[in-house]
Amino acid sequence: MSKNDFSIQEVFGGGLTEVAPVSELRVDGKKDEKLKKVLYPSILLAVLIVLWEVCVLAFGMPQTVLPSPFSVARALAVNFKSLILPELIFTLEIIAAGYTISVLAGFLLAALCSQSRLLARSAAPLAVMFMVTPTIILIPIFMVFLGFSPIVRIIVVVLQCVPIIMLNTLTGFMSIEPQQREMLAAHGCSRRQILTKFTIFNAMPQIFTGLKIGCVISTIAALGADFAMGKEGLGYRIKISSSMVAIDMVFATIIVAALVGIVMFEIVSFIERRVIVWKRGG
Amino acid sequence: MAESSRIRLLGEGWFGGLAVQVALLGAVLALWYVLVVGFDVPEWQLPTPARIFGSMVNDFTTIAPHLLSTSRNVLLGFFISVALGLSLAIVIYFNAPVGMTITPFINLMCIIPLITIVPLLMLWLGFGNEAKLIAVVLQSFPIVNLNAFASFSNVDPLRLELMQSLKATRYQTMRCCVLPDAMPGIFTGVKLAAILALIAEVTSEIVGGNTGLGAQIIQYTQYMKMPQAFACVFYTALFGALFHQSLSFIERQLVKK
Amino acid sequence: MVQKIDGDAYLSLENVVKSYGKIAVLSGVNMRIDKGEFVCILGNTGCGKSTLLKIMGGIEREERGEVIFQGIPMPRKNTAARQRRFGMVFQQDSLMEWRTVDENVRFPLEVFGLRDSRYLRRVDETLESVGLAKFRGLYPRELSGGMRQRVAIARALVHDPEVLFLDQPFDAVDAITRMTLSRELLKMWQSTLKTIVMITNSIEEALMLGGRIIILSDIPSSISSVFEVSIPFEERMGDLRKNRTFQLLRSEIRSTLDRQDQGGLDS
Numbered sequence: 001m002s003k004n005d006f007s008i009q010e011v012f013g014g015g016l017t018e019v020a021p022v023s024e025l026r027v028d029g030k031k032d033e034k035l036k037k038v039l040y041p042s043i044l045l046a047v048l049i050v051l052w053e054v055c056v057l058a059f060g061m062p063q064t065v066l067p068s069p070f071s072v073a074r075a076l077a078v079n080f081k082s083l084i085l086p087e088l089i090f091t092l093e094i095i096a097a098g099y100t101i102s103v104l105a106g107f108l109l110a111a112l113c114s115q116s117r118l119l120a121r122s123a124a125p126l127a128v129m130f131m132v133t134p135t136i137i138l139i140p141i142f143m144v145f146l147g148f149s150p151i152v153r154i155i156v157v158v159l160q161c162v163p164i165i166m167l168n169t170l171t172g173f174m175s176i177e178p179q180q181r182e183m184l185a186a187h188g189c190s191r192r193q194i195l196t197k198f199t200i201f202n203a204m205p206q207i208f209t210g211l212k213i214g215c216v217i218s219t220i221a222a223l224g225a226d227f228a229m230g231k232e233g234l235g236y237r238i239k240i241s242s243s244m245v246a247i248d249m250v251f252a253t254i255i256v257a258a259l260v261g262i263v264m265f266e267i268v269s270f271i272e273r274r275v276i277v278w279k280r281g282g
Numbered sequence: 283m284a285e286s287s288r289i290r291l292l293g294e295g296w297f298g299g300l301a302v303q304v305a306l307l308g309a310v311l312a313l314w315y316v317l318v319v320g321f322d323v324p325e326w327q328l329p330t331p332a333r334i335f336g337s338m339v340n341d342f343t344t345i346a347p348h349l350l351s352t353s354r355n356v357l358l359g360f361f362i363s364v365a366l367g368l369s370l371a372i373v374i375y376f377n378a379p380v381g382m383t384i385t386p387f388i389n390l391m392c393i394i395p396l397i398t399i400v401p402l403l404m405l406w407l408g409f410g411n412e413a414k415l416i417a418v419v420l421q422s423f424p425i426v427n428l429n430a431f432a433s434f435s436n437v438d439p440l441r442l443e444l445m446q447s448l449k450a451t452r453y454q455t456m457r458c459c460v461l462p463d464a465m466p467g468i469f470t471g472v473k474l475a476a477i478l479a480l481i482a483e484v485t486s487e488i489v490g491g492n493t494g495l496g497a498q499i500i501q502y503t504q505y506m507k508m509p510q511a512f513a514c515v516f517y518t519a520l521f522g523a524l525f526h527q528s529l530s531f532i533e534r535q536l537v538k539k
Numbered sequence: 540m541v542q543k544i545d546g547d548a549y550l551s552l553e554n555v556v557k558s559y560g561k562i563a564v565l566s567g568v569n570m571r572i573d574k575g576e577f578v579c580i581l582g583n584t585g586c587g588k589s590t591l592l593k594i595m596g597g598i599e600r601e602e603r604g605e606v607i608f609q610g611i612p613m614p615r616k617n618t619a620a621r622q623r624r625f626g627m628v629f630q631q632d633s634l635m636e637w638r639t640v641d642e643n644v645r646f647p648l649e650v651f652g653l654r655d656s657r658y659l660r661r662v663d664e665t666l667e668s669v670g671l672a673k674f675r676g677l678y679p680r681e682l683s684g685g686m687r688q689r690v691a692i693a694r695a696l697v698h699d700p701e702v703l704f705l706d707q708p709f710d711a712v713d714a715i716t717r718m719t720l721s722r723e724l725l726k727m728w729q730s731t732l733k734t735i736v737m738i739t740n741s742i743e744e745a746l747m748l749g750g751r752i753i754i755l756s757d758i759p760s761s762i763s764s765v766f767e768v769s770i771p772f773e774e775r776m777g778d779l780r781k782n783r784t785f786q787l788l789r790s791e792i793r794s795t796l797d798r799q800d801q802g803g804l805d806s
Contacts, residue, residue, distance in 0.1 A: 177633075179629060179630075179631045179633050180633050182593070182598050182629060182633070183627075183629065183633035185597075185598045185617055185622075186596060186597070186598055186622060186625070186627040186629075187619065187622055187646070187647055187650045187651070188597070188617050188618045188619035188620070188621055188622030188623070188650070189619065189650055190618075190619070193619075193650060197646070197649070197650070198635065201635065201637040202635075202637075204637070276637075277637075277678075278636050278637045278638075278678045278679075278680060279636075279680065
């Protein structure tokens with residue numbers, strides 16, 4: 001009986017798996033079902049927006065507490081170029097830089113750890129430690145050294161994001177079932193052949209899970225950094241708008257931030273669908 | 283798939299692995315100490331680990347209420363999230379139309395950074411615990427719900443058929459068939475939710491807080507009381523680690539069959 | 540149909556011993572298999588049949604003793620060159636989910652570096668012979684259990700191995716598919732006369748397919764008995780249950796296995 005491959009599950013007790021993309025519901029294949037799946041939520045959304053507008057009008061909510069959807073849209077349109085766009089670009093750059101570094105570092109570290117069980121068992125808990133600590137708390141301390149440099153934000157994003165990508169990638173690399181190992185041994189595959197013909201593909205789903213979670217985490221980390229450091233970024237715009245009680249701007253910026261998250265996630269999901277073609281079928 | 287977890291992180295476990303982890307941590311701390319002393323870094327920039335541990339002990343009485351506040355909000359929000367997320371998942375599982383309506387919103391909530399709502403919440407509810415709690419729940423419960431529902435949907439169809447043929451009630455099917463099978467996936471969501479809960483809480487404290495470790499760190503750094511600031515950081519990390527380990531422990535009890 | 544070839548056995552095991560930790564699984568297994576034979580191995584659960592097959596097929600290494608193939612002891616190292624001569628089918632199909640049927644069957648050719656057009660044609664041929672030519676562009680996820688196992692069989696044959704090893708290959712499929720697949724296997728053997736070693740837990744299946752049946756004792760196992768099955772091919776494909784030899788052997792084998800089982804409980 002060939003040895004059970006080392007499972008990272010044992011080290012940090014359970015991998016982080018499956019965050020489904022927005023569009024993933026159990027598709028039954030019937031046109032009817034598909035229509036319902038778009039229609040029902042759209043109806044709910046429309047109802048909510050109408051309700052919102054009605055509440056504002058009916059209860060005579062002051063614009064300072066709950067702005068009407070209309071005024072939010074207007075604030076968004078009017079202020080986008082001047083107030084929101086520069087902050088959007090700034091935060092996007094932080095997220096992009098942080099995420100890219102995290103992905104590269106995560107893959108690298110996972111590749112290294114997959115070579116040695118000892119290394120994997122030692123490194124994984126360290127990674128977990130960073131994963132479970134909100135790196136935003138390090139910002140005030142980093143600021144003592146680095147002031148308001150954007151590097152601080154990038155470091156915070158990377159520290160929060162790398163462990164997740166690394167751990168999921170590592171889990172993916174190391175989850176080869178015993179019977180699959182036997183099959184590979186039956187063909188006398190060399191280590192290199194196993195890696196290039198099997199391990200990488202076998203790991204793809206788990207890798208993408210890590211990438212998707214990493215998306216969400218890096219967005220959260222970047223915006224949290226905006227909150228903590230101020231001066232620039234979407235988070236800063238939200239904070240400052242709320243301190244000026246310009247609630248329509250607050251709403252507008254929140255929507256923009258949400259869109260950032262969504263777009264980023266959908267991009268990764270799109271790539272996933274292109275790469276992992278074998279799961280969509282039957 | 284995996285045999286019963288042979289390796290425990292804390293306590294019993296493979297001596298070699300545990301020793302290496304401790305050694306690594308110790309090495310990091312030792313390096314830290316050496317660098318600080320070697321480069322003669324002033325304490326207001328980077329205190330030595332010894333000094334920090336000292337502060338963790340000496341200033342404990344000052345820090346404790348904030349540690350308590352953070353922990354309380356995180357744990358309370360977390361439990362609410364799990365309860366809410368799970369029950370909603372069960373409802374969705376048995377009620378397809380409701381599922382079709384709500385699921386896209388839940389998916390959305392998982393993806394968008396809900397901490398952006400924190401300043402708004404604080405504007406409406408003030409800087410107290412209510413806003414923080416709501417932020418924690420909002421950020422955490424969607425992922426519990428998503429993973430729980432996904433796990434329910436991936437239960438072995440043969441076992442479901444068995445339940446059907448035995449004319450099991452919904453409750454019985456849930457309890458005996460779906461939930462046990464779905465446990466691993468549920469716990470994945472739960473552990474992610476725990477991480478997000480702590481992040482949400484600390485972020486809320488930083489945005490506008492008087493209480494909580496996050497707020498304290500800002501306070502301390504403003505007054506350049508670095509050992510205390512680091513002490514708060516270490517306490518936060520410690521809490522996060524303990525939280526996570528506890529969940530892993532519970533998971534091992536519930537999932538190992 | 541058993542073809543006895545004079546001289547050295549094609550594949551033989553001499554005093555093969557294997558333990559896992561403290562548990563002795565195989566204790567001195569001596570076995571010979573001639574070229575072109577279809578040998579079935581039977582034994583009670585946990586008697587080390589799979590271990591034996593894996594040692595023969597190069598996946599496991601014997602602790603002591605020798606595996607001799609075509610007169611030469613098996614090289615110690617598991618390499619593609621050594622494995623090229625064998626094809627293996629397991630209980631689980633272990634197909635690669637990200638490869639289509641076609642690509643899964645091509646896998647051995649890639650590993651063994653067989654680029655000859657003759658082998659590319661074999662991809663088509665083996666797919667035809669297992670009846671999956673039409674499905675070559677599908678992914679394993681889209682196939683039934685029986686179809687997946689057929690892909691595994693095609694994969695095991697594509698590189699024209701000299702010996703085919705099967706470890707309870709039809710366990711995971713339903714009874715009807717099992718009957719169909721085993722008949723196809725027999726037909727394939729009849730036309731290619733490959734050497735086949737198959738583990739099964741069904742006495743009837745062993746009698747239908749095997750020219751010789753080897754019974755493995757309980758652990759620590761060795762060969763406990765060998766049965767010659769002289770039933771002509773035509774009758775094997777027909778209503779086998781009416782065949783006298785079949786009935787006799789079936790009860791003999793059954794009592795052998797039962798005796799072993801009880802012996803195990805007593806000791």
